[in-house]
Structure formats: structure tokens, C-alpha cells
Amino acid sequence: MSITDDAWCTTTPKRHLSGDDHGSALKSVGTALDVLECFAVDTELGVSDIARRLGVAKSTAHRLLTTLVTRGFIEQDHHTGLYRLGLHLFELGQLVQARNEMRHVALPVLRHVHQATGHTVNFGVPDGPDVVFVERLHNRDGLRILSHWGRRLPSHTTSSGKVIAAFNAEAYAARVASGFPPRVTGTVRTHADWERVVSQARHQGYAVSHSESFEGTTSVAVPVLYRKLAVASVSVFGPSESIDPDVERLVPLLTAASRRVSKSLGA
Amino acid sequence: MSITDDAWCTTTPKRHLSGDDHGSALKSVGTALDVLECFAVDTELGVSDIARRLGVAKSTAHRLLTTLVTRGFIEQDHHTGLYRLGLHLFELGQLVQARNEMRHVALPVLRHVHQATGHTVNFGVPDGPDVVFVERLHNRDGLRILSHWGRRLPSHTTSSGKVIAAFNAEAYAARVASGFPPRVTGTVRTHADWERVVSQARHQGYAVSHSESFEGTTSVAVPVLYRKLAVASVSVFGPSESIDPDVERLVPLLTAASRRVSKSLGA
DNA sequence: CCATGCGTTCCACTGAACGGAACACGATGG
DNA sequence: CCATCGTGTTCCGTTCAGTGGAACGCATGG
8 A cells, every 4th residue: 555645644624613614514414413422421311411412402302313323323222211322433433543554554663662661652643632542552550540531632731742732833723722721730721831841842852741631640752753743642651650760761762663653654 | 330230232223224214314414424434435535426426416425524524523635635534433433442331341351362362352242233343352363364354244254143143133133134145255145044053053152154254264252141142242263274273172261251251241 | 728527615496404292101209 | 099200202384404506716637
């Protein structure tokens, strides 16, 4: 499979935030997707719950749900009558992961870092103002902390997000546009904070986060560059007491790994 | 987290096949989901491709795509203009996997089987006439064979499907209703074949497949029972030459594993 | 240099998606 | 034990939102 010229930074970021649908949006399709979004928050919901949440009639919610059920995007528990996300979403999601070229080329490198350090290793890609972790190799600590968490985190609360923003103006700007909602004990709360930590990451070539997404954890991230542009990040993550003493050793290891991935991207 | 009385067999199977929408289907939502389905077949498609495939106007396809793009379900390559599945689907899919209770209780057992045998281990659940593999622990062989394949396989071409149908009348019937499309050198082509292999699996307590889904591979599966009903399967998989000599040893190992999972389900 | 393909935009028509009301069921509790 | 409240589900008339077709700007290539 041949890699096209610049295949690593070519996806158009979605706008999504706030209801400025500007005309070219299908209403029923939009609310159908909103239904799915409801289940990103709660695992199980009833027709009435969703109707309330979306501000539509119960009949409308029911109609949306049944169409989603017939396509396998949602399944209904036929004891409780409640609805939840369906297996078909899992299938499609797996397709997305399997087709991610960058993840493929990075995987062997990630495995090496994982074995060399024993830490949880993450591979994140920028998506608007967030980072989505498309691969995770976790040890027991990571499993304990992350297993029930989603794959998307705001860039200003992760070392990966900061280091990507440091070498990717679009990602930087997207986070600015979305503001800096505080998370646990997040250090970044203002545009000035953001500028500071990002430029520090730019000079260092890596970023560290202490308890910014999860209390008591530390992560260290380096960017994966493609033509001077950050298209991904490699990071390790874990309880602060196991990561902090290692940072000095981890940074060069991660940097080498990142460079290997960058090379494989063909830049 | 408490497990409700019969939480393991309570999802309503979707109907999906053939256009008998019987009235309660949202047309635009339906075609939007059809758009996503297009990308289950091809990784990248243009507006015109999709319009042709769905038999709608180009403008309609474009409108559907843009709404899906704004929600992150699809992304557009802004060099080629082509569309592909978006990261948000990956996120939702991961949620589905993470919330699958059965997978959670099975995981440690699967890991044990994986280490004890060195083979690729699959954990499949019935979904209508198919089996969806919600967890895979692969060795190098499995990675080579499966890495680019989806997670859903028709039940009559897999040991997992056969052994689930053997102890799950609903899954059995769903496959009958969907017919027996041939795959590689599939042995099951008629209702009679199906009845034969399934009843054999029922008597043996396990099922074996030779080159039924993938040429030159063998898989061995046992059911995970919950109150005498198959709610999942544990299977090992690999090149025939590495699996076949081991079958005698694998069956009791898998059976023991399956029983441990069943116990954990609370039946 | 025109012909053909693409992705995108606009607009008038109409059928499809909406909300409200009524339904059947089960769980509560007076 | 009946009344009340909640659920998920069904039906139907109104109207608005989704449709297809035509036109656009831009590439490609014969």
C-alpha cells in the first residue's frame, strides 16, 4: 500500500460546538447522532430520558431509537426496556482503528517502549481541541486508572495535548477556541497558561503533566513530527511515584521512539 | 456494580435485513446510517460514489456527509476531497467494548488461555445470525491473518458460531433465517449441514472449523453458558498446522476456561 | 480547448418527520 | 383493591425539513 504525499495531516477538523448549523445540516440525522451522544454520558437510558435530554417529544425519541436499533447502532434490553450502545458501533470503531495507518507504523515502536519501560504507553492523535488515544499498551497501573475512561481528553490537561499543540498551530488554536475548562487540579486555566506551557514544551521537545487529567498520575509525552508538524504523540503514563523518578531516562527513550515513527512516516 | 438477574442474554436482536421498514423508520436517518455502512466496505469514498451506491441525488449524499462530518462520525481528506470513517466512531466503539460486562469477567480467563497455549484467543458473542468478537488476544499468526479483518463473521463459518447456535435456539434460528452464503471452502451450505454440525457441537460440547472463514486456519470453540444458554464463546485460532495437533489438549483447557467464566456470570 | 469528472451550492416542491394524544402495561401506595 | 404515576409504544394530522435537479467552479485529460 503506497503512502500518498502528505497523508498524515489531511483530515478536516469538525466544528461541532454550539448550534451554528449554518443551514446545511439534516435535523433528524443530527438528533439521531445526538441520541448516540447521550449514551456517551450514560450507559443505559430510556425513551423518556432521551426525550427530556434532547427536548423532543417522546414519540420522536422512540422513533429515533427504533431506527438506530434496527441498524444495530443501539440495542434494547428487553427486560428493562432500556437502551444502550450497540455492537455495530464497536465494529465500525474497530475498522477506524484498524485503518489508521499511523497507528500501524507506530505499533512496533510502542511495543518496544512498553517493554523497555514497563509503563503504560499511549499513542495520541490531535482531533480539534482534544487528543484521541488510538492505541494504549497498559500495564496493571494503567489498566486500573484508565480502563473505564474514554479515549478523548482535552489537550490542555494532557502532556500529549500540550506537546502536539507545541508543534501544530491548528491544534493549538482549536484549544484556544474551546477555552480551558478545569479538570482535576489542572494547571492550565487561561490562554496565558496555555501559551506558557506550550512554548515550554516547544523548547524542551517534550511535555510533562502532573495530576492534570487524573489525580496522582504523571505523564510524559513527545511529539511525532511529519514535516515539522506534530501529527501524533507518544507518551508514557502512570502513578506519579513510578513515573517521576524515571523522567530523565524516559525522555530520550521516547524521543528516539518518536523519531523512529517519524522516519517511518516517510518525511 | 451489581449484576441484575439475567443480564447476559437480554438484548433484542436487530432485524436489519431487506427493506421491510414497516413504517417506523426515519428515512434520512436510515440513509445516513447507510452512508456509514458504505465505509464498512471501502475505506475511502467520494460524494458521487456514495450517491450512486445509495441511489440518491449527489446533493443529498453531500448533505448527509457534511452533517456526519460536523459530528466527527466521518472525516474528509481535504486534499483529495474523499471521505472516510471518523475518530468519533472509534471513541463510541471503545465505549461499547469497555462497557461489555461479559468481556470484563472473561478477560483474565482469556489471558490465561492465551499464555497457556500461545495461540490466538477470541471471545465472541452472538449478534443475530453472526458472531462478533469483542476481544482478541493474538499471537503473531493471528495478527498476520486477522489484523485487517472485521470483527463480525457469519455463525456458520466459525467454530464459535456453531457452538453458540448449539446452545442458543435464537442464534440458531437467526442463521437459518439468513441462509448460508458460502465463504472460503465452507462446509455448511444447507439447512441440513447446519443442523448436522450444530447437533454435533451440542453433543461434543465444542466445535472445530477447518478453513471455513480463512483458508488454512483452524479454530476450536467452546460455549460460555448462562443458565444452559450460550451467551458467548471462547475459542482459539491459528494456522491449521499449529492448531490441529493440539485439539485434544485444547478442548479440556477451553472447557475449563469457559466454566470459570460461566461461574463468574453468576449462574 | 472542449468534454467529463469531481465536490459544492442554491431553490422550489412535497412527503416525511414532528408533537400531541391515546394506548397497554407494571409498579407503586393509599 | 383501585387509583395513580411512570414507563414504552402506536396512531394521525400538520407543516417544515429533506429531497432531487440544475447550475456552479474547478480540476483532469483526450
